[in-house]
Amino acid sequence: MARQGVSLVKLILRNKEFEVKPGMTLLSSLQKVNVLPESIIATRNGEMILEDEILKDGDVVKLIAVISGG
Amino acid sequence: MKCRKCGEKASVNMRQHKLALCKEHYLEWVPEQTERFIEKYEMFSHDEKILVAVSGGKDSLSLWDILIRLGYQADGLYIGLGIDAGINYSGESHRLADEFANEHNLKLHVVDIEKEYGQPIPVLSEISRRGHGKPCAVCGLTKRHVMNRIARDLGYDVLATGHNLDDEAAVLFGNTLSWSGDYLLRQGPVLPSADGLARKVKPLCRFYEREMTAYALLRGIEYIYEECPFAEGSTSIYYKEILNQLENDRPGAKLTFYLRFLEARQSGLFAERNDSTLHLHPCTNCGQPTSAPGLCSFCRMIEKVADKESIVSNL
Numbered sequence: 610m611a612r613q614g615v616s617l618v619k620l621i622l623r624n625k626e627f628e629v630k631p632g633m634t635l636l637s638s639l640q641k642v643n644v645l646p647e648s649i650i651a652t653r654n655g656e657m658i659l660e661d662e663i664l665k666d667g668d669v670v671k672l673i674a675v676i677s678g679g
Numbered sequence: 680m681k682c683r684k685c686g687e688k689a690s691v692n693m694r695q696h697k698l699a700l701c702k703e704h705y706l707e708w709v710p711e712q713t714e715r716f717i718e719k720y721e722m723f724s725h726d727e728k729i730l731v732a733v734s735g736g737k738d739s740l741s742l743w744d745i746l747i748r749l750g751y752q753a754d755g756l757y758i759g760l761g762i763d764a765g766i767n768y769s770g771e772s773h774r775l776a777d778e779f780a781n782e783h784n785l786k787l788h789v790v791d792i793e794k795e796y797g798q799p800i801p802v803l804s805e806i807s808r809r810g811h812g813k814p815c816a817v818c819g820l821t822k823r824h825v826m827n828r829i830a831r832d833l834g835y836d837v838l839a840t841g842h843n844l845d846d847e848a849a850v851l852f853g854n855t856l857s858w859s860g861d862y863l864l865r866q867g868p869v870l871p872s873a874d875g876l877a878r879k880v881k882p883l884c885r886f887y888e889r890e891m892t893a894y895a896l897l898r899g900i901e902y903i904y905e906e907c908p909f910a911e912g913s914t915s916i917y918y919k920e921i922l923n924q925l926e927n928d929r930p931g932a933k934l935t936f937y938l939r940f941l942e943a944r945q946s947g948l949f950a951e952r953n954d955s956t957l958h959l960h961p962c963t964n965c966g967q968p969t970s971a972p973g974l975c976s977f978c979r980m981i982e983k984v985a986d987k988e989s990i991v992s993n994l
Contacts, residue, residue: 645920645923645924645927646927647889647923647924647926647927648889648920648923649889650889650892650893650896652896656690657690657691657702657893657896657897659680659689659690659691659692659699660692661680673892673896673904674904675888675889675891675892676845676888676916676919676920676923677736677737677738677888677906677907677910677916678846678849678906678910678913678915678916678919
């Protein structure tokens with residue numbers, strides 16, 4: 610949960626949600642929450658973003674899993 | 680990160696190629712590369728009729744989209760497996776395949792396994808007791824059988840599947856761990872036609888799974904995002920995760936693994952066994968080739984299911 614007065618960045622992967630501090634790159638954020646960049650595509654407001662993108666206060670980043678199999 | 684072609688903001692970065700592209704140039708690049716692979720591996724020509732195996736997933740729908748954009752004659756084949764698992768998995772996959780076909784005015788053949796063979800895949804698997812409690816073995820066997828039957832019966836020159844490089848690298852990894860020589864010998868972008876077997880091709884075999892997801896998203900293709908409920912915990916996903924860890928540390932590792940394998944195979948690293956028992960015979964029921972005289976594996980499985988059902992109904 611976000612603390613009062615502090616805005617965080619939300620990362621959503623399937624039914625999991627993670628929160629990281631703003632100001633980090635997407636790559637650092639993924640490393641922080643232990644998600645392999647190779648296994649996802651990140652979108653913000655419906656646009657794809659890359660690993661060097663700086664995540665800002667209140668950003669909601671949807672992580673789309675790319676692995677399928679069977 | 681900037682697009683290498685126009686300098687605008689990039690949408691996709693491919694570290695293994697040291698190439699970043701914007702949406703517009705990425706959507707041009709993928710079909711161009713696909714055409715290059717089709718020609719390089721001599722998969723098919725513009726005069727041939729292609730049957731695309733369409734599951735409703737990102738790879739197969741993207742493949743169909745790309746082939747049509749490149750001007751190929753490509754029809755689709757959807758196989759209804761009857762997997763529900765509380766999420767209407769097959770129903771939703773079918774809807775998406777159908778929707779894609781309708782939107783693009785394409786022909787989609789549909790084979791419903793339950794209608795044709797009496798039971799959906801999970802039940803066929805349960806009754807036949809193949810596959811150690813998971814329906815994946817029966818699913819694979821059934822799909823191979825049906826795809827080949829439809830391609831052959833409806834006069835298609837070639838059967839195209841949406842296997843991407845991660846699929847291929849995971850299979851290669853598994854076959855290498857067990858040194859499955861026969862499988863390694865047969866793995867490649869093209870499996871030539873043989874008596875009763877349609878030519879099989881994998882035009883996306885050099886694209887990473889991540890690249891195909893990016894293509895589907897950027898092109899606006901609606902695909903089934905939910906994983907097949909039975910794929911959870913599968914070996915192929917486990918191998919893909921391991922390979923992605925490698926790729927993360929060493930960009931290009933997956934591509935090199937696969938391409939060097941193809942080169943090694945081409946240069947004769949894996950020799951064909953000189954074994955007269957490896958001749959194929961037509962199945963006495965369906966006519967498809969099988970390694971032993973009599974019924975093929977698929978027809979044996981269906982016969983077993985029918986026998987067990989008749990025993991139950993006579994009780």
